[in-house]
Amino acid sequence: xxxxxxxxxxxxxxxxxxxxxxxxxxxxxxxxxxxxxxxxxxxxxxxxxxxxxxxxxxxxxxxxxxxxxxxxxxxxxxxxxxxxxxxxxxxxxxxxxxxxxxxxxxxxxxxxxxxxxxxxxxxxxxxxxxxxxxxxxxxxxxxxxxxxxxxxxxxxxxxxxxxxxxxxxxxxxxxxxxxxxxxxxxxxxxxxxxxxxxxxxxxxxxxxxxxxxxxxxxxxxxxxxxxxxxxxxxxxxxxxxxxxxxxxxxxxxxxxxxxxxxxxxxxxxxxxxxxxxxxxxxxxxxxxxxxxxxxxxxxxxxxxxxxxxxxxxxxxxxxxxxxxxxxxxxxxxxxxxxxxxxxxxxxxxxxxxxxxxxxxxxxxxxxxxxxxxxxxxxxxxxxxxxxxxxxxxxxxxxxxxxxxxxxxxxxxxxxxxxxxxxxxxxxxxxxxxxxxxxxxxxxxxxxxxxxxxxxxxxxxxxxxxxxxxxxxxxxxxxxxxxxxxxxxxxxxxxxxxxxx
Amino acid sequence: xxxxxxxxxxxxxxxxxxxxxxxxxxxxxxxxxxxxxxxxxxxxxxxxxxxxxxxxxxxxxxxxxxxxxxxxxxxxxxxxxxxxxxxxxxxxxxxxxxxxxxxxxxxxxxxxxxxxxxxxxxxxxxxxxxxxxxxxxxxxxxxxxxxxxxxxxxxxxxxxxxxxxxxxxxxxxxxxxxxxxxxxxxxxxxxxxxxxxxxxxxxxxxxxxxxxxxxxxxxxxxxxxxxxxxxxxxxxxxxxxxxxxxxxxxxxxxxxxxxxxxxxxxxxxxxxxxxxxxxxxxxxxxxxxxxxxxxxxxxxxxxxxxxxxxxxxxxxxxxxxxxxxxxx
Numbered sequence: 023x024x025x026x027x028x029x030x031x032x033x034x035x036x037x038x039x040x041x042x043x044x045x046x047x048x049x050x051x052x053x054x055x056x057x058x059x060x061x062x063x064x065x066x067x068x069x070x071x072x073x074x075x076x077x078x079x080x081x082x083x084x085x086x087x088x089x090x091x092x093x094x095x096x097x098x099x100x101x102x103x104x105x106x107x108x109x110x111x112x113x114x115x116x117x118x119x120x121x122x123x124x125x126x127x128x129x130x131x132x133x134x135x136x137x138x139x140x141x142x143x144x145x146x147x148x149x150x151x152x153x154x155x156x157x158x159x160x161x162x163x164x165x166x167x168x169x170x171x172x173x174x175x176x177x178x179x180x181x182x183x184x185x186x187x188x189x190x191x192x193x194x195x196x197x198x199x200x201x202x203x204x205x206x207x208x209x210x211x212x213x214x215x216x217x218x219x220x221x222x223x224x225x226x227x228x229x230x231x232x233x234x235x236x237x238x239x240x241x242x243x244x245x246x247x248x249x250x251x252x253x254x255x256x257x258x259x260x261x262x263x264x265x266x267x268x269x270x271x272x273x274x275x276x277x278x279x280x281x282x283x284x285x286x287x288x289x290x291x292x293x294x295x296x297x298x299x300x301x302x303x304x305x306x307x308x309x310x311x312x313x314x315x316x317x318x319x320x321x322x323x324x325x326x327x328x329x330x331x332x333x334x335x336x337x338x339x340x341x342x343x344x345x346x347x348x349x350x351x352x353x354x355x356x357x358x359x360x361x362x363x364x365x366x367x368x369x370x371x372x373x374x375x376x377x378x379x380x381x382x383x384x385x386x387x388x389x390x391x392x393x394x395x396x397x398x399x400x401x402x403x404x405x406x407x408x409x410x411x412x413x414x415x416x417x418x419x420x421x422x423x424x425x426x427x428x429x430x431x432x433x434x435x436x437x438x439x440x441x442x443x444x445x446x447x448x449x450x451x452x453x454x455x456x457x458x459x460x461x462x463x464x465x466x467x468x469x470x471x472x473x474x475x476x477x478x479x480x481x482x483x484x485x486x487x488x489x490x491x492x493x494x495x496x497x498x499x500x501x502x503x504x505x506x507x508x509x510x511x512x513x514x515x516x517x518x519x520x521x522x
Numbered sequence: 523x524x525x526x527x528x529x530x531x532x533x534x535x536x537x538x539x540x541x542x543x544x545x546x547x548x549x550x551x552x553x554x555x556x557x558x559x560x561x562x563x564x565x566x567x568x569x570x571x572x573x574x575x576x577x578x579x580x581x582x583x584x585x586x587x588x589x590x591x592x593x594x595x596x597x598x599x600x601x602x603x604x605x606x607x608x609x610x611x612x613x614x615x616x617x618x619x620x621x622x623x624x625x626x627x628x629x630x631x632x633x634x635x636x637x638x639x640x641x642x643x644x645x646x647x648x649x650x651x652x653x654x655x656x657x658x659x660x661x662x663x664x665x666x667x668x669x670x671x672x673x674x675x676x677x678x679x680x681x682x683x684x685x686x687x688x689x690x691x692x693x694x695x696x697x698x699x700x701x702x703x704x705x706x707x708x709x710x711x712x713x714x715x716x717x718x719x720x721x722x723x724x725x726x727x728x729x730x731x732x733x734x735x736x737x738x739x740x741x742x743x744x745x746x747x748x749x750x751x752x753x754x755x756x757x758x759x760x761x762x763x764x765x766x767x768x769x770x771x772x773x774x775x776x777x778x779x780x781x782x783x784x785x786x787x788x789x790x791x792x793x794x795x796x797x798x799x800x801x802x803x804x805x806x807x808x809x810x811x812x813x814x815x816x817x818x819x820x821x822x823x824x825x826x827x828x829x830x831x832x833x834x835x836x837x838x839x840x841x842x843x844x845x846x847x848x849x850x
Contacts, residue, residue, distance in 0.1 A: 069564070069565030069570070162718065163718065163721060163722045164722070166719065166722065167719070207597075208847075209686060209709045209711065210686060210707065210709045211686070211845060211846055212629060212686045212687050212846045213847035221595070221596040221599055221600060221633075222596070222600065225595040290714060290715060290718060340718070344718070345737050345738065346714045346715075346717050347714050348714070353712070353714065354567070357568060430564070430592065430594055430595060430600075431592060431593050432595070432600070471709075471710070474709070475708050475709070475719075478680070478706060478707070478709075479680060479708060479725075481706075
C-alpha cells in the first residue's frame with residue numbers, strides 16, 4: 023500500500039510540473055471543444071492535434087493526448103445530451119435519458135451529473151489502475167474470441183432490454199444494426215458484401231455517419247413536424263447543476279457504473295461500449311420505477327457516464343502494460359509513444375517509470391481539469407439550447423455534414439448520412455427506436471469477427487463456446503437472464519410497465 | 523452566333539486557356555501552389571507519420587506546403603481513383619503502398635481507373651520487413667523447426683492476419699506456398715488483437731511489422747524466428763534472415779512510395795524525385811525512419827516502376843492461392 027502511494031506521489035510530481043499541467047488543461051479543453059462537434063470523435067480529434075505534440079517532450083505530449091481523449095469523450099457526451107448526436111459508440115446510452123432531460127429543461131443537471139460522475143469514476147479508476155494494472159493484464163489475455171462472443175451475446179440481450187417500447191421491436195432493430203455491420207469486405211475472403219457496387223462501402227459504414235443520420239438528423243425531422251415540441255427545448259431551462267436530491271439519487275449508480283465500466287474497459291476491443299450498456303441495464307433493473315428510464319431518469323445518465331469514463335481509463339491498461347492498443351485512439355497514442363521513443367509494452371514500467379506513473383497521475387489531473395472546465399461551461403452549453411430552432415436546426419445539419427465529410431474526406435459519406443436520416447425518421451415514425459440499431463451495429467461487427475475466429479480455432483466445433491470456462495459462464499448468465507424474461511408473468515408485467 | 527457555334531467557340535477558348543495554364547506549369551515554376559498528397563489510410567497511423575516525416579524537407583525545399591489528405595477505404599482504391607483522375611501537373615500525388623500497387627491490380631477487377639497505367643511512379647520511399655513470430659510456449663526455436671513441425675502436423679497451427687489482403691496476411695500465405703506447409707488462417711481486423719491472441723497462445727504464428735513486434739520480442743513474450751528481408755535489421759541484429767534460417771528465395775516487405783498521375787510531365791517527376799531523394803538521404807529523416815524499423819530506399823522513378831511490376835507478378839499467384847475473391 024505504501025508502495026502504491028509512493029508511486030502515485032512520484033507520478034504526481036511528474037504530472038504537476040507547470041508545463042504538464044498546462045498541457046493537460048489544453049488537451050482537455052481542446053478535446054472538449056472539438057468533441058462537442060457532431061461526428062468528430064476523439065479519433066479524429068487526436069489525429070488532427072497529433073502534430074501539435076511533435077515538438078513536446080514525450081511525457082508532456084502523451085499527457086496532452088490523454089487529455090484530448092478524455093476531453094473528447096466528455097464533449098461527445100455533451101453532444102449526446104444537447105443535440106442527441108452520439109459522437110462515439112460509448113455515448114449512445116447517454117443520449118437516451120440525457121437528451122430527454124435536456125428536452126425537459128434539465129440539460130444543466132444532465133451535463134453536471136455527467137461531469138461529476140465522470141470525475142468520481144475517473145478518480146476511482148486511477149487508483150484501480152495504479153494498484154492493479156499488472157494483474158489485470160492477465161484478464162485481457164485470458165479473454166479469447168469465444169469468450170468475447172459470449173460476452174457480446176450478453177450485451178445483445180442487455181441492449182434489447184434497455185430500450186423503451188416493445189422488446190420485439192428492439193430485437194428487430196438490433197438485427198437490422200447487425201445486418202448493417204456486415205456491409206463491406208468479408209473478413210476472410212475480401213468478397214464485397216452488400217456494397218451495391220459502391221467502392222465507398224467496401225470498408226465498413228462509418229459509425230459516426232450512421233449515428234448522425236439515424237440519431238441526430240432523424241430526430242431533427244421529428245422536431246420539425248411538431249412546432250410546440252421544438253420549443254420545449256428552448257423554453258424553460260432549469261438549474262445549471264443537479265439538485266441535492268438528484269445528486270443523492272446518483273451516488274449508487276455512479277459507483278456501480280464505475281465498477282462495471284472499469285472491469286469491462288480492461289478488455290481490448292470495444293469492451294468500453296459494454297460498460298455503459300451494462301450500467302444502464304443494471305440501473306433500470308434496480309430502479310423502483312423503471313418506467314422513468316427513457317424519459318429523463320438521472321440515474322440513466324449518471325451510471326452509464328461513470329461507466330464510460332471508468333472504461334476510458336482502464337482501457338489504458340493493455341496499452342501501458344502489454345503495448346497492445348485497446349482501440350483506435352490507443353493505437354494513435356501508441357504511434358505517438360513510438361514517435362517519441364517510448365517503447366510501449368511489458369517493460370515500460372521499468373524502463374520509463376516517470377512516463378508510466380506520470381501518465382497515471384495525469385489521468386486523475388485530467389479528470390479534475392474536466393470538472394473544472396466543464397462545470398462553468400455548462401451555462402454556455404445550456405444557452406446553446408436557447409438558440410432559436412430555426413438557427414439551431416440548420417447549424418446541426420451543417421455540422422453533421424462537415425463531420426460526415428471530414429472523417430475520410432468523402433462526399434459519399436454525407437449522402438450516406440442523409441440516407442440514414444431518412445431511414446431513421448421512417449423508423450421513428452413506425453415506433454422503432456434507433457438506440458438498439460446503433461448498439462446492434464457496434465456489437466454485431468465485433469460479434470461476427472469473434473464468432474468466426476472462435477470457430478476457425480475450434481475447426482468448426484460449436485463446443486468451443488461451452489468448453490472455455492469464461493465463455494461458458496457468460497452463456498449461463500445469458501441463459502438465466504433470458505429464461506427469467508421469458509417467464510410469461512414477468513414479461514407481461516414488464517411490457518405493461520414499459521409500453522404503457 | 524448560333525448556340526451550337528457559340529458553344530464550340532467558348533469551348534475552344536476554354537481549352538486554349540487551360541492549355542496555356544498547363545504549359546505555364548513548367549518544371550521551372552513547379553510547384554506553384556500547395557501540393558496535395560493523398561493517403562490511402564487514415565490520419566494518425568504509421569503510414570501517415572511516414573508520409574509527414576518524408577515530406578517535411580520537401581516542403582521546405584519547394585517553399586510550398588504539402589497537404590496530406592487521408593482517403594482510407596476499399597484497399598486504397600478510393601485514394602488512387604482521386605489521384606488517377608486529377609490533373610497531371612504534379613499538384614496532386616498519391617502515397618502509394620503495397621495495397622494500392624501490389625494487391626489492388628490483382629484483387630480488384632472492376633476499378634474506375636487502371637492501378638498501373640494511370641500512374642507515374644516518383645520514388646520508392648521505404649520498406650519494412652516482417653518478423654516470423656511464434657508463441658514461445660510452442661517450443662519452436664528456429665524457422666526450420668517451425669517448417670518441420672508444420673509439415674508433420676498439417677492444419678494444426680493457426681496463423682493470424684491483420685486485414686485481409688494486407689502484407690501481414692499475404693506474407694503468411696506466401697510462406698505457406700514457399701515452405702510447403704498447411705497453416706490455418708485466423709483473420710483479425712487489426713494487429714493488436716492478433717498480437718494478444720498470439721501472446722496468449724490461441725494462434726501460434728504471425729507475420730508482423732518489425733517495429734510493432736520488437737518490444738514483445740525483447741520482453742520475451744514472443745519469439746522472432748527470422749526477419750523476412752535480405753539483410754538483418756540494425757534494430758535486432760541477433761534475428762537471422764529467412765535465407766540464413768534455411769528458407770531461400772522468400773522476402774516480404776510492406777512498402778511505401780510516391781506516385782503521380784500518368785501524364786505528369788517528366789521534368790516535374792524528375793524535380794519531385796530529386797526533392798524526395800534528397801529528403802530521404804538527409805541524416806535527420808533517415809535516422810528517424812531507421813529507428814522506426816524502416817529501410818530507407820529513395821529509388822529512381824524507373825526503379826520504382828520496375829519494383830511495382832515485380833511485386834504485382836510476385837503476389838498475384840499468392841492472392842489466387844489464398845482464395846481471395848476478385849471483388850467489385
